[in-house]
Amino acid sequence: MSPVSSAAPVPSGAPAAAPIVRRLNDPRIKESSGLAASTFNRPLLWTHNDSGDRPRLFAIGTQGRTRAVLRLSNASALDWEDVAAGPNHTLWAGDIGDNRAVRKQISVYRVREPRRVASARVRATRFRLAYPDGPHDADTLLVRPRSGRILIVTRSKGAGGIYRAPRRLRADRVNRLTRVARAPADVTAGSFAPEGDFLVLGTEDDAFGYRKVGGKGTRIALPARQKGESLEVRRGRRAALVGSEGRRSPIYRVRLPRSLRDDPRSPSPDLGPSQVKGWALDINEEFNTLDPNRWNVRDRTYNSNEDSYLLAANTRVRDGVLVIEGRRESAGGRQYTSGYVDTNRHYSVPNRFRAEIRARVPMQQGLWAAPLWFRPTDGSGGEIDLVETYGREAARPLVHQTIHTDYGAQHRQSALTYPFARLGDPAGTGWHTYVVEKTPGRIVMTVDGVTTATWRSGDPDWFNKYYEAGKRWNLRINMQIGGSYGGKPDASTDWSRATMAVDYLRTWVPE
The missing domain is CATH 2.120.10 (Neuraminidase)
Structure with missing residues (x-):
């Protein structure tokens, strides 16, 4: 140095x-x-x-x-x-x-x-x-x-x-x-x-x-x-x-x-929780509690394409941090349990928005962490994944950022990755700040001020159909265990480190 x-x-x-x-x-x-x-x-x-x-x-x-x-x-x-x-x-x-x-x-x-x-x-x-x-x-x-x-x-x-x-x-x-x-x-x-x-x-x-x-x-x-x-x-x-x-x-x-x-690498430098040029702060979620008027905590249910059962007990707020814990325990006919929260029917952002989280993910075999992603409130096609990580990549951890079309047989996606090592975190388990800005004809994502993913009108060719249609988007935070993407836990999985944490979440709407 x-x-x-x-x-x-x-x-x-x-x-x-x-x-x-x-x-x-x-x-x-x-x-x-x-x-x-x-x-x-x-x-x-x-x-x-x-x-x-x-x-x-x-x-x-x-x-x-x-x-x-x-x-x-x-x-x-x-x-x-x-x-x-x-x-x-x-x-x-x-x-x-x-x-x-x-x-x-x-x-x-x-x-x-x-x-x-x-x-x-x-x-x-x-x-x-x-x-x-x-x-x-x-x-x-x-x-x-x-x-x-x-x-x-x-x-x-x-x-x-x-x-x-x-x-x-x-x-x-x-x-x-x-x-x-x-x-x-x-x-x-x-x-x-x-x-x-x-x-x-x-x-x-x-x-x-x-x-x-x-x-x-x-x-x-x-x-x-x-x-x-x-x-x-x-x-x-x-x-x-x-x-x-x-x-x-x-x-x-x-x-x-x-x-x-000023950080020239960021499309919109963070000037603090309430001051971002061109944007008005909508929510500043410090996770003092999980407000039931904003958040749904899923309990005694499950998602497709994973091997865990969702329990409310696995989701909690601790010292101003939202914590979702994965556990090796049987429930609902499955071998593992995890947690999931969303804002469906309570809160959504408009088609043009900015969102930021500070989060920490585990890197253990079989864990598939998703600290923040978005789905249309009307149930139509489209999904914006600000960050996902897979524990199977612990040797070379990557930030995965993706946009999707409809689910089903015709599903398509555009997935981009960025190595945590280039952010000074070879293990991928440190705290990082993730930002997404969705503006007309463009979606830009950054990690710690580094631009890591950009999509524009017409690229991919289905972008306008799903992301220029004036939809509103609800917010989701969860951690899956197993499934075709995450892989199954094995003897190397350290369950004492199977915890995902979100320090804060902020959203902005156009001024």
């Missing part, structure tokens, strides 16, 4: 005036040393004190008032320096400071962010980390939004380093870090964009934006602050929030350069 360009970053010019968006009014917050946005769709920020405090996180509302305090058990606070949000509604606290460079091990703590904003004691999972080249001081903890991979950025008067933790952290042993890139001198804070497509590293005076770890940096001027050690990229990618130490310390909003926040 090429080193981070810290010597000659690309200049971006000074930003517009950086307004103060809130102050940390709690007198207990004397040395704010990290910022992380809530993992739920709410304007809440998490922060903590530098060394000398107890292991606790403060939830800060829009007026700067502390809304809640999480007290971490199974944790200590030798020198906390940063906090970061991760997948599955997790928060990570980094006990990574080491001014004298004497610590043989550092620690990061993982907790689940409660959906209810209230003070509580939460048990943390501790992961010990060790550098391959001796102790370092560090102020910056990064967590990849989709995979949850941990990176530590060391702080040095000369060039620092970026160190990556193992893909699977172990709580019962020391996890060895690997140096993967250089970093600018004196990095005090950093954050990935929530969409995962860029990161920002900050010093007390400047920040640098990167399209990838080890890439070329774009300089971003920061407002003058008193010992600035916190930075968080806002959802929507337009701005970063930067803070400082001291009582009633301010948090500033710094606009990010367009070259960093």
Whole structure:
């Protein structure tokens, strides 16, 4: 991996005036040393004190008032320096400071962010980390939004380093870090964009934006602050929030350069859950519950072309995530059970729509996951499959995206595939964001901002008949087991990993 360009970053010019968006009014917050946005769709920020405090996180509302305090058990606070949000509604606290460079091990703590904003004691999972080249001081903890991979950025008067933790952290042993890139001198804070497509590293005076770890940096001027050690990229990618130490310390909003926040690979860059150019948000489903006025949960039934029986017990909402579980158990005369939800007769989108999900699929033999697909509400021909995966392809997992004609003997389909490995996920089991836009004469699908499938009027030759007919479309989410496409489970199938998850679902209609 090429080193981070810290010597000659690309200049971006000074930003517009950086307004103060809130102050940390709690007198207990004397040395704010990290910022992380809530993992739920709410304007809440998490922060903590530098060394000398107890292991606790403060939830800060829009007026700067502390809304809640999480007290971490199974944790200590030798020198906390940063906090970061991760997948599955997790928060990570980094006990990574080491001014004298004497610590043989550092620690990061993982907790689940409660959906209810209230003070509580939460048990943390501790992961010990060790550098391959001796102790370092560090102020910056990064967590990849989709995979949850941990990176530590060391702080040095000369060039620092970026160190990556193992893909699977172990709580019962020391996890060895690997140096993967250089970093600018004196990095005090950093954050990935929530969409995962860029990161920002900050010093007390400047920040640098990167399209990838080890890439070329774009300089971003920061407002003058008193010992600035916190930075968080806002959802929507337009701005970063930067803070400082001291009582009633301010948090500033710094606009990010367009070259960093715009993604030319996407037909319609995601500007946040409610702001997508040309579209009006219709539903923002965070899966706090399965609303019966929107969703049907299938129970004690089955589909053709599969070997599982559908039970409502296999579909549940857990910590803001829709989970469908496959099980090896007999029911309804079948060997396996699974789950299925749809919006038939409750909710549909018009013939022109945009939809987005963030989902994670299993890659186990015999499992056929379909986190989101669409069927016409009038029962006519046509089917739009935003994403399907087959566990039999675990050695080379693929995203399958397909459009169909009628079912039956005359059935035809146009299927396109894209390797998960090209998305940085060779196993295919990480979190990914899938988007479909259906506009006049065109259907475009993307994964993590990469355009992966496109169909146009006349290509295939049956496109207009099925997709230009003014239909409305209902939504479906399910996981099949067995069948002619998925294949049957076998001895290699790990049923402890037979779970599909959807973090959120959003739809838009034309403005």
